[in-house]
Amino acid sequence: MKTFLLELLICPACLPEERPLQAVALDVQKQDIVSGQLVCRACSRSYPIRRGVTFMTAATQSNSLAPSKYETAAVLSSYLWSHYGDLLNDPDASDAYQQWAALLEPKGGLAIDIGAAVGRFSFELGRKSDLVIGVDRSYAFVKAARNLLLTGQTEVELAVEGLLSRKETLTLPHEWPADSIDFIVGDALALPFRQGTFATLASLNLIDKVAKPLKHLTELNRIAHCGEAQLLFSDPFSWSTEVAAEQDWLGGTTEGRHAGRGMDNLKTLLQGHDNHLKPAWRIDRQGQVWWKIRTHCNHFELIRSCYIKADRHPCHWD
Numbered sequence: 001m002k003t004f005l006l007e008l009l010i011c012p013a014c015l016p017e018e019r020p021l022q023a024v025a026l027d028v029q030k031q032d033i034v035s036g037q038l039v040c041r042a043c044s045r046s047y048p049i050r051r052g053v054t055f056m057t058a059a060t061q062s063n064s065l066a067p068s069k070y071e072t073a074a075v076l077s078s079y080l081w082s083h084y085g086d087l088l089n090d091p092d093a094s095d096a097y098q099q100w101a102a103l104l105e106p107k108g109g110l111a112i113d114i115g116a117a118v119g120r121f122s123f124e125l126g127r128k129s130d131l132v133i134g135v136d137r138s139y140a141f142v143k144a145a146r147n148l149l150l151t152g153q154t155e156v157e158l159a160v161e162g163l164l165s166r167k168e169t170l171t172l173p174h175e176w177p178a179d180s181i182d183f184i185v186g187d188a189l190a191l192p193f194r195q196g197t198f199a200t201l202a203s204l205n206l207i208d209k210v211a212k213p214l215k216h217l218t219e220l221n222r223i224a225h226c227g228e229a230q231l232l233f234s235d236p237f238s239w240s241t242e243v244a245a246e247q248d249w250l251g252g253t254t255e256g257r258h259a260g261r262g263m264d265n266l267k268t269l270l271q272g273h274d275n276h277l278k279p280a281w282r283i284d285r286q287g288q289v290w291w292k293i294r295t296h297c298n299h300f301e302l303i304r305s306c307y308i309k310a311d312r313h314p315c316h317w318d
């Protein structure tokens with residue numbers, strides 16, 4: 001974990017109280033904390049840092065309805081291709097992350113990529129913001145993203161067919177920022193940051209993957225600056241009872257508080273109409289990006305991810 005994160009992190013288990021963490025037994029090597037613990041004196045929880053990866057999840061808050069497929073080697077490889085296929089010069093690669101990045105303005109201050117996976121969008125944000133934090137619940141993804149960040153390279157084992165695979169070396173362009181970015185293991189439903197920390201926020205293809213979608217939005221809203229913030233939200237709205245109970249979906253049902261289409265409900269929520277998200281966001285643009293995930297050389301998932309770019313200007317809390 002980069003040392004710049006030390007002053008930003010708070011105890012996720014104590015939320016909504018904002019309790020600072022005390023650093024214990026840190027081993028710091030070149031601005032990177034490779035081991036140690038962050039301890040909350042209020043609740044006595046301890047958040048370990050192991051091999052540079054910081055685990056900021058408060059166990060009670062995380063998704064509990066399904067075991068995570070995101071820790072498997074096959075899914076890690078699929079996501080490395082999805083995020084960095086263009087750097088492997090693959091003609092089938094997607095340019096989804098560049099399209100999403102083009103929707104955001106350069107803005108000083110801190111940016112967060114919630115559900116960052118293996119980190120491509122965090123690197124894109126690094127070219128627009130002063131500091132970027134990618135947060136994901138998957139240890140395998142965060143480890144891979146940090147490995148890329150620290151070494152600029154990684155080996156990707158791409159499935160070809162059946163048991164056949166081929167190895168490729170993925171190298172990040174030298175000009176991509178690295179010092180101003182970091183990745184931690186954390187939960188989108190209990191983000192370990194103070195209210196109003198971030199000027200730029202991204203939630204890409206995440207809301208249909210969390211157990212409490214509305215909680216994800218209220219958390220995102222809590223950590224956004226109350227004035228001068230921008231938000232990029234994108235999702236295919238693939239609601240599933242394997243992830244969240246039907247009554248918690250924000251769309252895709254005929255009855256209930258959030259019946260109808262996810263995008264319509266999301267706009268209503270962001271605009272503050274039912275008082276969940278305050279101060280209100282202004283919808284700047286909306287549209288869609290085709291996003292691609294690779295399973296093997298002849299099998300891809302093509303996903304229409306519907307985005308909203310929203311912003312907010314200086315506000316009045318009431």
Ligand SMILES: C[S@@+](CC[C@H](N)C(=O)[O-])C[C@H]1O[C@@H](n2cnc3c(N)ncnc32)[C@H](O)[C@@H]1O
Nearest residue numbers: 070115116117136137138186187188204205209
């Ligand atoms: C469909 S992937 C999208 C990843 C990335 N945002 C993108 O668009 O490529 C969903 C990601 O969310 C992460 N995730 C799922 N539940 C989460 C949670 N409660 N908190 C943080 N990350 C979560 C998964 O580990 C996975 O990396």
